[in-house]
Amino acid sequence: MLKSKLCEQLGIEFPLFAFSHCRDVVVEVSKAGGFGCLGATGHTPESLEIELQWIDHHIDNKPYGVDILVPTGFHNKEEAARAKDIEAAIPPGHRAYVESLLKKHKIDTNNLWDNKIGDNHGDNMREVGAAPILDVALAHPRCQMLVNALGVPPEFMREKAKSAGVLVGALAGAKEHAIKHAEAGVDVVIVSGTEAGGHCGEISTMVVLPEVIRALEPYGDIPVLAAGGIATGRQMAAAMTMGAAGAWCGSVWLTTAEAETLPTVKQKMLTATSRHTVRSRSRTGKPTRQLRSAWTDAWAQENAPQPLPMPLQGLISEPALGRISKLSESGHEGAKALATYWVGQAVGLMNEPTTSKQVVYDFMEDFGLAIERVSGLIGKN
Numbered sequence: 001m002l003k004s005k006l007c008e009q010l011g012i013e014f015p016l017f018a019f020s021h022c023r024d025v026v027v028e029v030s031k032a033g034g035f036g037c038l039g040a041t042g043h044t045p046e047s048l049e050i051e052l053q054w055i056d057h058h059i060d061n062k063p064y065g066v067d068i069l070v071p072t073g074f075h076n077k078e079e080a081a082r083a084k085d086i087e088a089a090i091p092p093g094h095r096a097y098v099e100s101l102l103k104k105h106k107i108d109t110n111n112l113w114d115n116k117i118g119d120n121h122g123d124n125m126r127e128v129g130a131a132p133i134l135d136v137a138l139a140h141p142r143c144q145m146l147v148n149a150l151g152v153p154p155e156f157m158r159e160k161a162k163s164a165g166v167l168v169g170a171l172a173g174a175k176e177h178a179i180k181h182a183e184a185g186v187d188v189v190i191v192s193g194t195e196a197g198g199h200c201g202e203i204s205t206m207v208v209l210p211e212v213i214r215a216l217e218p219y220g221d222i223p224v225l226a227a228g229g230i231a232t233g234r235q236m237a238a239a240m241t242m243g244a245a246g247a248w249c250g251s252v253w254l255t256t257a258e259a260e261t262l263p264t265v266k267q268k269m270l271t272a273t274s275r276h277t278v279r280s281r282s283r284t285g286k287p288t289r290q291l292r293s294a295w296t297d298a299w300a301q302e303n304a305p306q307p308l309p310m311p312l313q314g315l316i317s318e319p320a321l322g323r324i325s326k327l328s329e330s331g332h333e334g335a336k337a338l339a340t341y342w343v344g345q346a347v348g349l350m351n352e353p354t355t356s357k358q359v360v361y362d363f364m365e366d367f368g369l370a371i372e373r374v375s376g377l378i379g380k381n
Contacts, residue, residue: 006188006223006245009167010035010063010144015246016236016363017190017225018356019067019147023051024258028356030062033364037065037147045132052140065145065169066137070130070154090312094305098320101298105334107327112319131156138164145169145188150199150286152177152184171227173201174208175215182219189222190248195229197251197289197344200279205229205239213243231346233366241374247363251344256356264328265291265341274348283321283342285313291347293340295321 004015013033020026026036038055040048048066055064099109134157137143146153146161147169161168169188172178178189191212193205201208205228216222226239227248236247254261255269268276268291278292282299285308290296298304307313327335354362 004245005221012063014360014364014367015225015240016360017065017246017248018253019248019250020253020259022253022258022260023055025253025256025356026064027055027058028258029253029360030059030064032357032360034360035063035065035145037067037145039067039149040133040137041067041069041149043133045136048133048136052137052143056140056142059142061142063142063144065147066143067147067149068130068133068157069149070151070157086312086315090308090316091305094308094316097305098316101295101338102320102323105294105338107323107332107334107338112323115319130154131160134160138166147171147188147190152180153186158185169225171199172212174203175211177201178212178224179215179219182216182222187222188225188245189216190225190227191244192248193228194279194289195345196227197254197277197347198342199284199286200228200289200344201287209239209244210242229344229346231349233363233368234370236363237367237370237374249346250342251346252350252359253356254341254343255350255352256354256359258356261341262325262329262339264336265325265339268293268339269341269343269347269350270353271351272343272347274345277343277345277347281307281313283314283317283340285310288342289344290342291340294337295324295340 002014007015012035016034018025018029018034018036019039020036021039023038026038029036038051095113102109134146137146138160143166145167146157148157149171153168153170158168167187169190170181170186171190171192172181173192178191181189191209192200193208194200194202195205205226209226213224223245225246225248226244230236230247230249231252239247253259255266272291276292277289278296279287279289280296280299281287282296283290299307324335324338328339
């Protein structure tokens, strides 16, 4: 076990934190000595309970975490917008643009919008929906950390976690965000640079990490995890020499055998370089880094409509991307061109098929070699 306060708090050997929507990745990382964190956005309390029961059964009593998404500005809205109001907020031209894009790539658009928006849409982003999910997570003793992926963790989340003796983490893409987390009493701040996959800011990890660490000094010893573009142990070592308590990684697991990534997209990632990602609002309405494809290119065209704010953009992108994903697996060339997924610039370092356990072991070995190199640079008097 590394001499780390966070490792001691969580009972882990190595402060490599794995964000994944795949329960198998979570289990394998925790069993290998790291800390797996399951992305629970999109789960119902019932489906999350099934996932966590499976994790508990396979994780050999190791700790893990659960990540949710309750954006600032959503959680304090007591009532969800009614379905008819949400529908009315989506301009017809946006749906027409999606349909034209699919037709251009020879994809049938019949019944594309058949799944109607329910009156409970977006409940997971408010206390009414998020609180039951947190209750499910906290009922599992090996769940040792809750993370809010976007914004300051709301008070109800912090209170529930504190009562259960569970750490609360939150992602930050700028020092201003990190300070708000510290003022709210967050236990772990995850600093994510623009290189990161998924929702990300504009500042590189190399700049924003020391900036945040310095800004948080007046708030005491708050562990900071480095995220964004990290796919090797030497990068993790570099971050920790700057003051990070460990690394938070999401992209590096996407090309493992256990990952949920579709084979078509996984193959794209294995052959991609670091230049093959783009920061785009085309999927959720907020800037997310994803694999560049004909989908992201289309939304960057001058004649394209401006992506809608969250959560409206997701209501027109996900039905289309769901259809694209299914068709791409059958070899449909148009769908393969459009297929995309969240991934960071570290994709350029993810060139070989591997397993989650092996990624952890590779990190450990590379980390050790990097620390030896740094130690060798220190001359003896």
